[in-house]
Amino acid sequence: MTAPTSSLLHDRGRFEAYAWRLMRLSGILIIPLVFVHLAIMHLFNSVYTIDYQWVVEKRWALLGWRIYDAFLLWFAGLHGFNGLRNVLKDYVHHKLVYRGIVIAMLTVMMAVLGLGTIALIGAPFSPVF
Amino acid sequence: MDIRLRIRRFNPEVDQESYWAEYDLKDVQPVDRVLDLLEHVKGHIDGTLGLRRSCGHGICGSDAMRINGQNMLACKVLVRNLVQGDKGTIQVEPMLGLPVIKDLIVDxxxxxxxxxxxxxxxxxxxxxxxxxxxxxxxxxxxxxxxxxxxxxxxxxxxxxxxxxxxxxxxxxxxxxxxxxxxxxxxxxxxxxxxxxxxxxxxxxxxxxxxxxxxxxxxxxxxxxxxxxxxxxxxxxx
Structure with a gap:
């Protein structure tokens, strides 16, 4: 008897395996990132204390916080995008429609992640008070 | 116990759409299985009811159906697991996601x-x-x-x-x-x-x-x- 094959299932790409790993890894990392973020924003500070000056002096001035926020942005963005792609895959069965929506989503995601990263890490910025 | 048994029924030769049929059963014992109730309906009230069953002891798996919104084997679930007190309603429908052939029988x-x-x-x-x-x-x-x-x-x-x-x-x-x-x-x-x-x-x-x-x-x-x-x-x- 030879190795089994199936006519029902033929696509054997590795992408979904990597995507599954990404979901597990980003899901685990998001938990501490989000809870620390929530604690800083809503427990230790509030809408009355968080303003332009606070962000510049307490957050943006320290490279560590900017990297922290970039991680949060990337992990939440990738996790959310891939989750949405999975939900789409369940309900959109027309291949071209599915591809079109995913390309649109991918474009938005890249724009959000790209602009966010530039704002956090790369952009030259001189605070104005 | 008095049990109102609601069964999702569909006969492709007669019905355009499936519908709920209700059967009021008296003197139901708490240790009766849902399969017993269905067989009572089929044997004494309406012989046209369609359902699969074989061993009746949770081994063959032929009487899986959706009971009170959850998939179960009708031969493994007792009335007392579904209804507390002297009266109640049990709802039975075919499993979701597979084409219905007739009543509780799916393809x-x-x-x-x-x-x-x-x-x-x-x-x-x-x-x-x-x-x-x-x-x-x-x-x-x-x-x-x-x-x-x-x-x-x-x-x-x-x-x-x-x-x-x-x-x-x-x-x-x-x-x-x-x-x-x-x-x-x-x-x-x-x-x-x-x-x-x-x-x-x-x-x-x-x-x-x-x-x-x-x-x-x-x-x-x-x-x-x-x-x-x-x-x-x-x-x-």
Missing amino acids: MEPFFEHYRAVVPYFINDDPAPERERLQRPAERERFDEGTKCILCAACTTSCPSFWADRTYIGPAAIVQAHRFIFDGRDTAGDSRLAILASEKGVWRCRTIFNCTMACPREIPVTQLIAEVKKAIGKQKP
Whole structure:
């Protein structure tokens, strides 16, 4: 008897395996990132204390916080995008429609992640008070 | 006990749409099974009721149906597990996600097509030893849970991913594949993993756990699916 094959299932790409790993890894990392973020924003500070000056002096001035926020942005963005792609895959069965929506989503995601990263890490910025 | 039995009925020769039929049953015992109630309706009230049953003891898996919104075997669930007090209502409908043939009978062929897709039989081209292919108890235990499956389809038809996409191979087929993938005597595990790594394979699973809750054999279905996912992840590209 030879190795089994199936006519029902033929696509054997590795992408979904990597995507599954990404979901597990980003899901685990998001938990501490989000809870620390929530604690800083809503427990230790509030809408009355968080303003332009606070962000510049307490957050943006320290490279560590900017990297922290970039991680949060990337992990939440990738996790959310891939989750949405999975939900789409369940309900959109027309291949071209599915591809079109995913390309649109991918474009938005890249724009959000790209602009966010530039704002956090790369952009030259001189605070104005 | 007084039980109002609501049954989702559909006769393709007469009905345009399915509908709820209600039967008021008197003197129901708390230890009666739902199957007993259905057989009472079929035997004494309306002989046209269609349902599958065979062994009646939770072994053959032919009477899986949706009872009070959850997939169960009608022969394994007692009235007292569903109704407290002297009176109550029990609602019975066919499993979701498979075409209804008549009343509680669904067409199982799409389910078995997925089952066959994972090549659920022992494969080993090596010459058979004189007596048998030996295996340690720990090696047997590795795939023990999957051997309990009775192919009732309660898991697959409780899965929202399957409801949304009927081409998803479904939990039952993955459990059947798991049984051979983790059997050290079988040599076709990698091929089965490749089949399950496809677009309609294990990746459609969202870890919702409906399958685990529905399984009348108490197989940890979601865990077995996760083990297959991990095994695919460890495969060399």
